[in-house]
Amino acid sequence: MTPGNEAHLALFTDLYELTMAESYLQQGMNQPATFSLFTRRLPVNRGYLVSAGLEDILRYLEALRFSEEEIEFLHGTGLFSEDLLSYLEQFHFTGEVWAIPEGRLYFPDEPVVEVTAPIIESQLVETFILNQVNLQSLIATKAARCLSAGQGRTLVDFALRRTQGTDAGMKAARCSYLAGFASTSNVLAGKRYGIPLAGTMAHSFVSSFEHEIDAFRAYASSFPDNAVFLIDTYDTLSGAHKAAVVAKEMEGQGHRLRAVRLDSGDLIALSRQVRLILDQAGLDYVEVFASGSLDEYSVETVLDAGAPIDGFGIGTKMGVSADAPWLDNAYKLVKYNDRPILKLSAEKVTLADEKQVYRLRDKNGMFAEDVIARREERLTPEAEPLLIRVMEGGRIIQPPPSLKEIRQRFQEEFSRLPALYKALREPPSYPVRLSHGLLRLQEEAKRYAEQEEVRLP
Amino acid sequence: MTPGNEAHLALFTDLYELTMAESYLQQGMNQPATFSLFTRRLPVNRGYLVSAGLEDILRYLEALRFSEEEIEFLHGTGLFSEDLLSYLEQFHFTGEVWAIPEGRLYFPDEPVVEVTAPIIESQLVETFILNQVNLQSLIATKAARCLSAGQGRTLVDFALRRTQGTDAGMKAARCSYLAGFASTSNVLAGKRYGIPLAGTMAHSFVSSFEHEIDAFRAYASSFPDNAVFLIDTYDTLSGAHKAAVVAKEMEGQGHRLRAVRLDSGDLIALSRQVRLILDQAGLDYVEVFASGSLDEYSVETVLDAGAPIDGFGIGTKMGVSADAPWLDNAYKLVKYNDRPILKLSAEKVTLADEKQVYRLRDKNGMFAEDVIARREERLTPEAEPLLIRVMEGGRIIQPPPSLKEIRQRFQEEFSRLPALYKALREPPSYPVRLSHGLLRLQEEAKRYAEQEEVRLP
Numbered sequence: 001m002t003p004g005n006e007a008h009l010a011l012f013t014d015l016y017e018l019t020m021a022e023s024y025l026q027q028g029m030n031q032p033a034t035f036s037l038f039t040r041r042l043p044v045n046r047g048y049l050v051s052a053g054l055e056d057i058l059r060y061l062e063a064l065r066f067s068e069e070e071i072e073f074l075h076g077t078g079l080f081s082e083d084l085l086s087y088l089e090q091f092h093f094t095g096e097v098w099a100i101p102e103g104r105l106y107f108p109d110e111p112v113v114e115v116t117a118p119i120i121e122s123q124l125v126e127t128f129i130l131n132q133v134n135l136q137s138l139i140a141t142k143a144a145r146c147l148s149a150g151q152g153r154t155l156v157d158f159a160l161r162r163t164q165g166t167d168a169g170m171k172a173a174r175c176s177y178l179a180g181f182a183s184t185s186n187v188l189a190g191k192r193y194g195i196p197l198a199g200t201m202a203h204s205f206v207s208s209f210e211h212e213i214d215a216f217r218a219y220a221s222s223f224p225d226n227a228v229f230l231i232d233t234y235d236t237l238s239g240a241h242k243a244a245v246v247a248k249e250m251e252g253q254g255h256r257l258r259a260v261r262l263d264s265g266d267l268i269a270l271s272r273q274v275r276l277i278l279d280q281a282g283l284d285y286v287e288v289f290a291s292g293s294l295d296e297y298s299v300e301t302v303l304d305a306g307a308p309i310d311g312f313g314i315g316t317k318m319g320v321s322a323d324a325p326w327l328d329n330a331y332k333l334v335k336y337n338d339r340p341i342l343k344l345s346a347e348k349v350t351l352a353d354e355k356q357v358y359r360l361r362d363k364n365g366m367f368a369e370d371v372i373a374r375r376e377e378r379l380t381p382e383a384e385p386l387l388i389r390v391m392e393g394g395r396i397i398q399p400p401p402s403l404k405e406i407r408q409r410f411q412e413e414f415s416r417l418p419a420l421y422k423a424l425r426e427p428p429s430y431p432v433r434l435s436h437g438l439l440r441l442q443e444e445a446k447r448y449a450e451q452e453e454v455r456l457p
Numbered sequence: 458m459t460p461g462n463e464a465h466l467a468l469f470t471d472l473y474e475l476t477m478a479e480s481y482l483q484q485g486m487n488q489p490a491t492f493s494l495f496t497r498r499l500p501v502n503r504g505y506l507v508s509a510g511l512e513d514i515l516r517y518l519e520a521l522r523f524s525e526e527e528i529e530f531l532h533g534t535g536l537f538s539e540d541l542l543s544y545l546e547q548f549h550f551t552g553e554v555w556a557i558p559e560g561r562l563y564f565p566d567e568p569v570v571e572v573t574a575p576i577i578e579s580q581l582v583e584t585f586i587l588n589q590v591n592l593q594s595l596i597a598t599k600a601a602r603c604l605s606a607g608q609g610r611t612l613v614d615f616a617l618r619r620t621q622g623t624d625a626g627m628k629a630a631r632c633s634y635l636a637g638f639a640s641t642s643n644v645l646a647g648k649r650y651g652i653p654l655a656g657t658m659a660h661s662f663v664s665s666f667e668h669e670i671d672a673f674r675a676y677a678s679s680f681p682d683n684a685v686f687l688i689d690t691y692d693t694l695s696g697a698h699k700a701a702v703v704a705k706e707m708e709g710q711g712h713r714l715r716a717v718r719l720d721s722g723d724l725i726a727l728s729r730q731v732r733l734i735l736d737q738a739g740l741d742y743v744e745v746f747a748s749g750s751l752d753e754y755s756v757e758t759v760l761d762a763g764a765p766i767d768g769f770g771i772g773t774k775m776g777v778s779a780d781a782p783w784l785d786n787a788y789k790l791v792k793y794n795d796r797p798i799l800k801l802s803a804e805k806v807t808l809a810d811e812k813q814v815y816r817l818r819d820k821n822g823m824f825a826e827d828v829i830a831r832r833e834e835r836l837t838p839e840a841e842p843l844l845i846r847v848m849e850g851g852r853i854i855q856p857p858p859s860l861k862e863i864r865q866r867f868q869e870e871f872s873r874l875p876a877l878y879k880a881l882r883e884p885p886s887y888p889v890r891l892s893h894g895l896l897r898l899q900e901e902a903k904r905y906a907e908q909e910e911v912r913l914p
Contacts, residue, residue, distance in 0.1 A: 009645075012644075023676050132622075164624075190530075223476060325777040331618075342664075
């Protein structure tokens with residue numbers, strides 16, 4: 001198997017998932033349990049999150065088995081009974097999953113995934129599910145912010161070399177494309193996900209030639225209709241003049257240089273000067289492309305200053321979500337054996353029971369408010385339920401949408417979110433309230449827990 | 458293959474590595490090239506970096522091949538000639554690698570890996586090499602900082618659920634153990650790397666029982682000599698009293714509760730109160746373990762306040778290196794076809810030529826200064842060369858050290874770094890200078906590049 005698409009994930013789990021399984025089995029406790037995956041609060045400067053990661057979760061759940069070798073390892077730890085090991089030998093996931101589809105927006109406290117299964121099963125799968133939603137929703141959200149900042153410019157994923165590992169590199173390509181990036185430099189992501197590929201040249205290419213202009217000529221001869229010259233290896237303006245010389249030579253042979261790329265220095269000033277050099281040489285069709293430690297904040301700055309830049313390569317800071325590198329998400333038990341459950345830990349209260357999230361629109365079709373309700377509650381007919389049942393009896397109900405379909409769904413969804421929530425800095429909170437039914441249940445469950453559990457001896 | 462240990466990595470590369478290969482091949486340019494991987498500047502509050510990731514890099518280089526399916530995909534892009542595709546069909550890495558071994562410390566501008574091979578080969582492997590050093594050195598460094606803050610307390614890796622993907626989860630376990638963590642919750646990392654496993658119970662376990670105390674009793678009966686109770690599901694002090702009741706019951710059966718875990722609230726105040734409850738019940742042997750959004754800064758704060766905490770579970774913020782989620786590292790051409798090469802881009806100047814790094818100690822054996830030199834330069838006999846030749850002709854020279862050996866090397870190495878460079882906030886810069894030979898070469902190469910390349914037409 002290849003990065004971002006691994007098999008043999010059964011042991012990709014926290015030890016306590018297995019020690020709890022041992023204890024549940026010994027207690028004869030394996031009734032249905034529902035776990036809810038939600039985010040407690042949005043990371044800094046975020047006004048929304050983008051749902052992503054569901055396809056990987058569903059494929060994991062469908063494929064999950066313990067191999068003989070894995071059972072053998074668990075046996076060797078000395079922690080587990082023969083009963084548990086036999087149980088794990090037969091293990092497969094038999095439960096049900098509800099989820100907010102990939103590419104849709106969600107907000108704090110809203111369950112983005114709910115898993116119902118015998119508690120040993122629904123508990124055991126916690127770690128991988130959290131891991132993937134944390135990564136993919138994080139990156140899709142960061143990429144959506146870059147899209148807002150880019151004002152329609154072409155954005156390309158350049159993150160692969162500095163993502164946090166191989167899986168993150170694959171998912172950065174997937175999730176940035178999902179959120180509207182045009183292409184990726186990641187060749188394997190092109191193959192796996194069908195994402196268009198893009199690439200230019202490295203500084204090493206330029207400097208491996210005795211003269212910069214020879215590097216441009218060599219590249220142009222290999223890619224006469226698809227060349228982008230990197231012009232800052234020695235000096236950006238000097239590089240722009242040489243690029244213009246080679247571009248005119250290419251014209252003579254019936255070809256056109258596509259773009260030049262700036263990768264360092266003051267992008268606002270340099271892009272203006274480079275644009276001028278190109279225009280004065282009659283090369284107004286040659287685009288100016290910029291890269292180098294960019295993110296939504298710097299893209300906004302250079303575009304607000306009117307820099308004539310046609311596209312951006314966005315790498316590390318998008319690929320690691322640099323200003324907010326994790327989501328404060330959790331996977332919490334909300335119902336066990338028909339009993340709604342909540343947790344009272346300081347600042348970490350959870351909402352009990354299985355849920356549905358309803359989205360209400362204003363008269364222009366823009367998102368106005370979300371309501372978190374109990375799953376069986378019905379709101380007005382216009383209220384759109386966001387959670388869909390996607391797995392039943394451990395089987396995916398219908399083939400997941402293609403990445404292109406998810407990308408289109410995101411585009412439609414994002415256009416319905418009022419602009420104020422897309423502000424890159426300190427956006428207001430999108431309105432999310434609890435339904436009357438859920439509120440009442442919370443109060444009951446809280447009273448019960450406090451009465452029963454918080455008495456000091 | 459499983460996470461963190463993938464095969465089929467040939468396409469895990471940036472597109473430009475392949476388009477440059479196309480152009481090099483057409484130009485008949487495939488002379489030996491040396492690339493140097495180094496960090497331009499340390500992330501915020503860092504005084505050092507820990508070398509990590511080398512074993513994965515070497516295994517990747519040894520195994521790297523293009524499968525028929527991968528060649529077919531590249532063919533389908535329409536970008537590449539039959540010549541290049543034939544070349545890739547036969548491709549294997551034939552080069553040489555020098556590196557600073559895993560577990561050693563390094564500083565800005567020091568090459569931690571240098572790769573010499575025909576330029577198509579040494580260029581093509583850039584992406585994966587950068588990706589792995591970025592991740593593993595980043596996490597090993599973050600974990601080392603937690604170790605400093607922990608003042609000898611037991612530290613456990615709890616990061617798996619919120620690392621940036623599966624590979625990062627595996628490498629977080631590996632690199633935190635390398636830097637001195639005692640154990641991990643990641644079961645697969647226990648199997649793969651032989652790291653001791655640790656785990657307690659989740660809030661869901663407690664709340665799946667009708668009463669908290671029943672959960673403690675059930676767990677104690679499954680793990681009578683190895684139980685840690687999570688006591689904050691409803692109320693930490695109330696949980697501590699119940700834990701004490703069950704611990705006394707366990708004593709009656711000849712067993713001992715190992716620890717209780719706090720996961721929320723004011724850890725300083727709560728740990729004192731919980732310690733008191735345990736001590737008053739005659740349970741002074743029961744340890745207090747803390748977790749919940751911890752990092753080196755918060756561990757330092759609670760220990761400086763004298764909180765009676767015996768161990769820490771450190772998760773997300775270590776696993777994503779939250780305050781500095783990437784390294785500003787680069788992989789730059791420094792020599793091609795016997796010509797030393799440097800790059801002059803604004804703020805991104807690189808040092809030319811193949812290098813060695815020498816470490817000098819003071820009379821107490823503590824690290825005093827590093828000198829970056831040309832590889833063939835010899836300094837005084839006491840100067841210890843850090844870069845070792847680890848691969849020749851595409852083959853690993855000798856089996857890489859075990860993770861335990863690397864861990865020991867780190868411990869020894871870290872003890873030699875003066876404490877001031879380990880400060881968690883704004884440490885001074887460790888002295889790194891260039892040798893006379895390297896300085897002279899830089900000036901020559903710079904003069905050459907400026908004369909030849911920075912003339913405006």
